[in-house]
Amino acid sequence: MLYSHSTPEQKRVRLREALASGRIQQFPGAFSPLSAKLIDEKGFSGVYISGAVLANDLGLPDIGLTTLTEVATRAGQIARMTDLPSIVDADTGLGESMNVARTVQELENAGLAGCHIEDQVNPKRCGHLDGKAVVDLDTALQRIRAAAEARRDPNFLITARTDIRAAEGIEAAVERAQALVDAGADSIFPEAMASLDEFRAIRDAVDVPILANMTEFGKSRLFTVAELAAVGVNLIIYPVTLLRSAMGAAERTLDALRAEGTQESQVSEMLTRARLYELVDYQAYNSFDADVFNFAIPEVFRDTGVGH
Numbered sequence: 001m002l003y004s005h006s007t008p009e010q011k012r013v014r015l016r017e018a019l020a021s022g023r024i025q026q027f028p029g030a031f032s033p034l035s036a037k038l039i040d041e042k043g044f045s046g047v048y049i050s051g052a053v054l055a056n057d058l059g060l061p062d063i064g065l066t067t068l069t070e071v072a073t074r075a076g077q078i079a080r081m082t083d084l085p086s087i088v089d090a091d092t093g094l095g096e097s098m099n100v101a102r103t104v105q106e107l108e109n110a111g112l113a114g115c116h117i118e119d120q121v122n123p124k125r126c127g128h129l130d131g132k133a134v135v136d137l138d139t140a141l142q143r144i145r146a147a148a149e150a151r152r153d154p155n156f157l158i159t160a161r162t163d164i165r166a167a168e169g170i171e172a173a174v175e176r177a178q179a180l181v182d183a184g185a186d187s188i189f190p191e192a193m194a195s196l197d198e199f200r201a202i203r204d205a206v207d208v209p210i211l212a213n214m215t216e217f218g219k220s221r222l223f224t225v226a227e228l229a230a231v232g233v234n235l236i237i238y239p240v241t242l243l244r245s246a247m248g249a250a251e252r253t254l255d256a257l258r259a260e261g262t263q264e265s266q267v268s269e270m271l272t273r274a275r276l277y278e279l280v281d282y283q284a285y286n287s288f289d290a291d292v293f294n295f296a297i298p299e300v301f302r303d304t305g306v307g308h
Ligand SMILES: C[C@](O)(C(=O)O)[C@H](CC(=O)O)C(=O)O
Pocket: 049, 050, 051, 052, 053, 062, 089, 125, 126, 127, 128, 213, 215, 216, 218, 239, 240
């Protein structure tokens, strides 16, 4: 009911413990606060909040147009609905190093457990597209130093993402990852790795947790949890997976509605009314007022959809 029971500090401790556990963590991307509740209920270990999803959901491309206020507000709305730790994509840190510092403090205030900051130039682009450019080493390190110095909670996880692999190759990525750790990164997100061997190369080069991005239609094959665990990855994100699934379903429903004049053929694919109410914990609000949930949902509407 209402928001999660855990404080942001507790969630950050939980994330640190999970990363130290030796067990690989799966963080699906939530496209909304409600979807974060579903991720939580399904037993995942954390929630990822994607910059691409945040931008695309506003109808914008993922090129660094979103503002700190938009990112912190949406990420905060998502993070507060789950007891799981949430990690948000802070793109390039949203400006110069002093802006990066402010970004980190705002994300701490919003209740996030951590964020990642990348070394792309602005305007940035999806890490799995061609034609990316990265900033020089000094600028990349300044961003991470500023982030690490700005945080007030030492458990707020600063992940340095490097996009250098696509431009300069895996050796350059290994070198940059090491330098980013020396600058204060708590973990490394090597973007657009072409193979499991490349993840292994990063693993062998740094002794902090590493993150793998299993985004669809990208540069990496969709490696399994077992494959990534075997090369020493600690955390896997599935950034756009739920948005793509939900929008795919929305498109199919709209097509059917146009073609058939009714949505009837799609109802069996939908979340039922009962299931939706269960996810928002509707009945629990009776603890405030017994008249809040005093109706029955007809049996015929209870079991047609997914999940129930
Ligand atoms: C992880 C990512 O930064 C994101 O914003 O979710 C994107 C995902 C994508 O565009 O598929 C990325 O740059 O990989």
